[in-house]
Amino acid sequence: MSYTEAKTRYAALGVDTEKALKVCAAKAISIHCWQGDDVVGFDNKDGGAGNGIQTTGNYPGRARSFEELKADFLKAASLIPGKKRINLHACYAVFKPENSWVDRNKIEYKHFAPWVQFAKENHLGIDFNPTVFSHPMVKDGLTLSSPDKTVRRFWIDHCIASRRIAERIGEELNDQVLNNVWIPDGFKDVPADRFGPRMRLKAALDEIFAESCPHVIDSVESKFFAIGVESYTAGSNEFYMSYAAQHPGVYNLLDAGHFHPSEYISDKIPALLCFFDKVPLHVTRPVHWDSDHVVNYTDEIQEICKEIVRCGALDKVLVGLDFFDASINRVAAWVIGTRAFEEALLNALLQPDEEMKRLQDEGNFTKKMMLMEQAKMMPLSDVWEEYCRRQGVPGDERWFAQIEHYEKDVQLKRL
Ligand SMILES: C[C@H](O)[C@H](O)[C@@H](O)C(=O)CO
Ligand SMILES: [Mn+2]
Numbered sequence: 053m054s055y056t057e058a059k060t061r062y063a064a065l066g067v068d069t070e071k072a073l074k075v076c077a078a079k080a081i082s083i084h085c086w087q088g089d090d091v092v093g094f095d096n097k098d099g100g101a102g103n104g105i106q107t108t109g110n111y112p113g114r115a116r117s118f119e120e121l122k123a124d125f126l127k128a129a130s131l132i133p134g135k136k137r138i139n140l141h142a143c144y145a146v147f148k149p150e151n152s153w154v155d156r157n158k159i160e161y162k163h164f165a166p167w168v169q170f171a172k173e174n175h176l177g178i179d180f181n182p183t184v185f186s187h188p189m190v191k192d193g194l195t196l197s198s199p200d201k202t203v204r205r206f207w208i209d210h211c212i213a214s215r216r217i218a219e220r221i222g223e224e225l226n227d228q229v230l231n232n233v234w235i236p237d238g239f240k241d242v243p244a245d246r247f248g249p250r251m252r253l254k255a256a257l258d259e260i261f262a263e264s265c266p267h268v269i270d271s272v273e274s275k276f277f278a279i280g281v282e283s284y285t286a287g288s289n290e291f292y293m294s295y296a297a298q299h300p301g302v303y304n305l306l307d308a309g310h311f312h313p314s315e316y317i318s319d320k321i322p323a324l325l326c327f328f329d330k331v332p333l334h335v336t337r338p339v340h341w342d343s344d345h346v347v348n349y350t351d352e353i354q355e356i357c358k359e360i361v362r363c364g365a366l367d368k369v370l371v372g373l374d375f376f377d378a379s380i381n382r383v384a385a386w387v388i389g390t391r392a393f394e395e396a397l398l399n400a401l402l403q404p405d406e407e408m409k410r411l412q413d414e415g416n417f418t419k420k421m422m423l424m425e426q427a428k429m430m431p432l433s434d435v436w437e438e439y440c441r442r443q444g445v446p447g448d449e450r451w452f453a454q455i456e457h458y459e460k461d462v463q464l465k466r467l
Contacts, residue, residue, distance in 0.1 A: 058434035065404045065427070069435050072401035075366065076439060081393060082137040082179045082230070082372040085144055087386050088115045088124045090378045093143025095156065096186060103190035104236020106279065109379025113463025118146050120466065122170055127458050128386035129174070131451040133443035134394050137177035139230075139372050140167055142214045143186065156187060157209035161220040168224050178221050179230040179372060182207075182214035190236065196256040197237045197249035197286040204256055207235075211260040215268055222267025230332055230370055232305050233260070234273040238281025249286040257295060261302055269370070271305040271332045272296065276312060279341065297327065307334035307374060308352065309343025318355035322363050331365070334374035335393055344375045347389035349396060357393070357400035362409075383463070384455045398439055399432050 053061075059069045086093075090107040092100050094117070101107050115121040121144075129136055145163035147153045154163075171178050184195045184207055191198055195207040211233060218231035237249065261270055274289040289304075289311070296304040304324065306317040317333065324331045335356065337345040347353060360369045373393065377385050404423055411420035440447035446454075 053431045053434050055434050055438040058431040058438075061431060062402060062435070065423075065430070066407055067402050067404055069402065069438075072398060072435065073439050073442065075401055076394065076398045077134055077443065079366050079371070079397060080135040080137050080177055081390060082139040082177070082370070083125070083129070083132075083386065083390055084139040084373050084375075085121060085125065086139075086141055087373075087376050087389075088121045088128075088382050090114055090382075091141075091186070091376055093141060093145075093183065093186070094118060094147065095143045095145055095153065095183075099186060102186050104185040104193070104278070104281075107376050107378045109377060111379055111381060113459060113466055114378070114382065116466065118144075118166065123462070124383050125386070126174065127454075127462075128383045128390070129176075131387045131445050131454060132390045132394065133440050133445050134397075137179055138167070138171060139179040139181070140164065141181045141183045142210065142217070143183035156183065156189075157206050157213060159210070159213050159217065161217050164217055164221060168221055171225060177227055177229075178225060179232070179370075180214060180218040180221060181232045181234065182211045184210065184233070184235045193239070193281065194237045194249070194286075195235045197235070197253040199248070199252070204252065208256050208259050211256075212263070215260065215263070215265055215270070218268045219265040222265075227267070228269050229267055230269045230271060230372070231265075232271045232273055232332065232372075233257075234275070234305075234307075235287055236275075236278065236281065237287065238275075238278070238285035239283050240280055241283050243284045246284060250291055253286050253291070254295065257299075257302075261299065269303065269330060269332070270301060271303040273305040273307055273310070273334065275307065275310040275343070278343070303328055303330050303332050305332040305334060307336060307343065308356065309334075309336045309338035309345075309374075313338065313340070316352055316355065318352060318359050321356065321359040321365070321369060325363050325365055325368060328368075330368050330370060332370040332372065334372050336374045344377075346375045346377050346380075346385045347373060347392045349392045353392060353396045354399060357396040358403060360397075361400040361403070362405050381455060381459055381463070383458060384452070387451060387455065394439075395432075395436060398436055402430065402432060402435060403427050 146166045218229040222229040272292040274292045437447035
């Protein structure tokens with residue numbers, strides 16, 4: 053079927069494909085830089101991801117420097133339709149002879165100015181994160197909730213420094229920058245004290261968020277469990293949700309992989325939208341105990357996008373991606389995951405939502421179900437191809453040939 057025929061088919065359901073194409077293209081997706089190098093960063097050359105975070109796989113061609121990461125990111129971006137931001141972690145500070153290495157509690161805007169230049173050159177927004185892992189100051193698995201004052205001080209100073217950097221990035225780009233705090237703190241086994249670490253974390257957050265940063269949107273990211281912290285995490289969902297509810301301007305970030313395996317963030321989005329004017333997300337694909345597989349076009353990704361659209365919340369839900377897979381080509385992983393999200397977003401924009409809501413409110417659940425099922429059979433792929441054509445990227449699997457060439461000509465030469 054051609055786009056013109058698809059347009060007519062959708063119009064019969066009351067769906068305007070032209071509007072969907074425009075809205076989809078305007079929604080910015082924050083693409084995480086850390087997929088390109090297995091969350092290693094530039095501030096700890098001999099180290100890798102650790103102390104609360106783990107990447108598995110040994111596929112060749114990992115980006116090892118600022119130049120390589122930028123090149124890989126641009127290659128991926130050239131194959132992805134839609135508006136893009138780049139999500140940076142503090143461990144991606146760019147150290148140069150004139151801006152030599154400093155520890156994380158001493159980082160400054162100058163270490164990220166090269167990223168801002170990159171963003172300006174490529175029309176990207178930027179988001180930011182303090183890096184509270186992969187560092188010797190993670191003591192006994194704890195950071196901001198540690199009983200050791202020196203440990204807490206180090207990480208509070210790092211988070212304050214990160215927030216100031218995010219503020220300056222926002223000033224430079226004349227934009228709002230999401231600055232998201234995630235910490236790995238928790239216990240493998242049943243804790244003797246669950247309250248103390250959370251009270252220390254609460255006090256640390258109060259210090260971190262004390263300064264006014266008008267260009268920063270603050271968020272805190274909960275996690276239910278991880279390998280090595282199976283029994284308890286200090287930053288649980290209830291903890292951060294309550295913190296955000298009491299601190300206007302701080303938001304509870306929902307990571308799709310950080311909940312009980314049968315809990316879905318698609319249902320949490322409309323719940324939070326009843327109370328918060330922003331809902332930041334980490335879109336990822338959980339598989340059993342792992343929270344960070346590459347996003348695919350799954351039922352839950354489709355539901356997440358449907359909720360964003362149905363709630364009229366495209367401006368309120370801040371979409372960031374969060375996956376890292378070192379077992380496949382890392383640039384392809386970016387492209388597959390981000391395109392999958394874009395496909396799901398376009399699909400969500402093509403649903404006959406008004407009609408289905410009306411049927412639900414009238415109690416006509418039979419017809420609502422019929423329409424919901426019918427919508428699954430609509431010619432999404434023709435609209436997708438048209439979207440990609442207008443965005444100047446391949447609509448079908450032909451993008452992959454470009455990755456194969458890039459792998460051969462660039463990535464494999466890094467060995
Ligand atoms: C690198 C990210 O900050 C990290 O993935 C975090 O967001 C997370 O989800 C940890 O599981
Ligand atoms: Mn996350």
